[in-house]
Every structure is written in C-alpha cells, then in structure tokens.
Amino acid sequence: MEKFLFIIREDLSKLKQWNEEERYHAIREMDKWVKTLIETGNYVSGDALRISGSYVNKGQVLSDGPFIEAKEGISGIMFMEATDLPNAVSLAQTCRFVHTGEMAIEVRPLMGVKDIREFGDEGRTGH
Template sequence: MKYVLLILDTPNEPTSDSAEYGAWYAEVGAWYEKWGATGKLDGGHQLQGVDSAKTIRAGAVTDGPFMETKEVLGGYSVIEADSIDEAVDIAKTWPGVDRGWITMEVRPVIEMG
C-alpha cells in the first residue's frame, strides 16, 4: 500500500544560514538515497514557501496558507509499505524528526481509478 509522508517544517528547523543546515541537508539526501534503493520510496517533493501559496475557500482566493500554524507543510514523499506501522517506522527515520526539527504526518493513499 502507498502512504504519503507529509513533512511539516517547524520553527526548530535549521535555517539555510545556520551551521547545522549543511550537515542536515546531507542527511536528508542520504535518506532519499537509502529508501530509494529499497524500492519503497516513490518520490519526494519540496514545496516553495508559504509566501507563494494561494488558498481557495468557497470560491474565494486568498494569499498564503489556509490557516495560521507553527508547522507548515514543507514537502512530501510517497512510500510503499505493508502497513501503517511500517510506514511510521520509515517516517521516524527522516532526519530531524528525532530532534524536533520536523514533524511527520503519515497517511494512507487511496488509489483512484
């Protein structure tokens, strides 16, 4: 079954001008290589910042994210796993989750068609 890993940036995440950012970004690249080699990773995408977002609600379009929050969707990956427990175990290995830099939401994907 496919699961989407929603990668939520937090205020604790290293910024690109911090000393720890380069090493962390390298860890993220290694994570994609590791899980890509297993055949379980079906891709990943980083999203542009919320300042480029548009929200459509009841036909009206507004700038920015749909709600005020400290965690912002920063990207997503799709993985193959036998169960949500396996998907959660994989998500827990994403760099920064254990340090509180990233929050990860795991959701089953419903195949359409």
Template structure:
C-alpha cells in the same frame, strides 16, 4: 504493498532564520535519508515545496493558509510504499530530521480504487 503520502511539515520561522550553511546541511541530511528509502525500494518519489501558498475555498482565496496563526507549513512530500501504515510511520520516524525534532511528518495512506 500500499502507497503512502508523507507530508513534511516544518516551522516556517525556523526555516527563515537558517543560514545558507544550515539550509544546505538540512538538505543533505534529507537527501541521504531519501537515498536510503530509495535503496530499500520504499521511495517512489517526492519533492520539496516552496513556502508560498494559496488556500482555495468556493467563497475566497486566502494567501495565509487555513490557519493564519500557524507557523508550520507543508514544505515537501514523499510518496512511499510499505506493507501497512505502521511500517510507513516507522519509515517516517527514521528520518533524522524527525529524530532531531526539526520537522514532523504526516503519514497518509492513498485511497485504493478497485
């Protein structure tokens, strides 16, 4: 099995406009999906992320990220294991928030050092 990082990307404006009830419903939906991944043996870990960020380059540290015009940000990550990237992408596509077009998930294989 290979390891993959799932980067969860969300529209920050959508998140800021959510009511507490909507936020809790979103959290519950993602928690149920994570529990399904854990039950199948695919989930290795993950956490939500705060919206605050710093983009660090040698010449400066920016507080608005690499793309100031971007309204999307990485709001969480999951580490999973799957046979290949196609299977990992299929697992990401099974996320109800992806299916509801509320988030996007970037699937990245971890580099293997031999």
C-alpha cells in the same frame, strides 16, 4: 505493497530565517535519508515545497500562504511504498529530523482510487 503519502511538517517561520548554508545542510541531510529509502525500495517520489503559496476557499484567495495562522506548515511531500501502515510509520521514524524534533511526518495511506476516466460517464449501478 501499499502506497502512502508522507506529509512533512516543519516550523515555517524558522525555515524562513535560515541562511543559504543552513538550507543546503538540511537538504543534504534529507537527501541522505531519501537515498536509504531508495535503497530499500520504499521511496516512490517526493519534493520540497516553497514556503510561499496561496490558500483558496469558497470565498477568497489569500496570498500569504497555505499555512494561515499556523506555526507548523507543510514543507514537503513524499510518496512511499510499505507493507502496511505500521511499516510506513517505522520508515518515517528513521528520519533524523523526526528524532531531533525539528520535523513531524504525517503518514497517510492512499486509497488507490482509479483514474476517473476509467469509470466513463455512466452512472454507478448497485450503489
């Protein structure tokens, strides 16, 4: 099995306008989907992100969020296991919110880079 990151993208301005009941309804719906992924053994972990945040680059720290001048932003992440990229994509397509167009999921394979501490301080040879 390979590991994948699901980057969940939604209209953040719309999410800001939801009342408490709308938020909890969406959470319940996502929970149903996640439970099916747990049952199939594909779900590893994940979490929703708060809408607030900061954007950091070389010259500045902006406090208006990590989604500057973008309608769509990242609302959550999930780590998944799948046999390959097409299998991971098919898992993402089972989300009800993807079907309704309320959400997009970017599926990215993880590189599987070992913890850098395993390499030690020695330079790499033969490269």
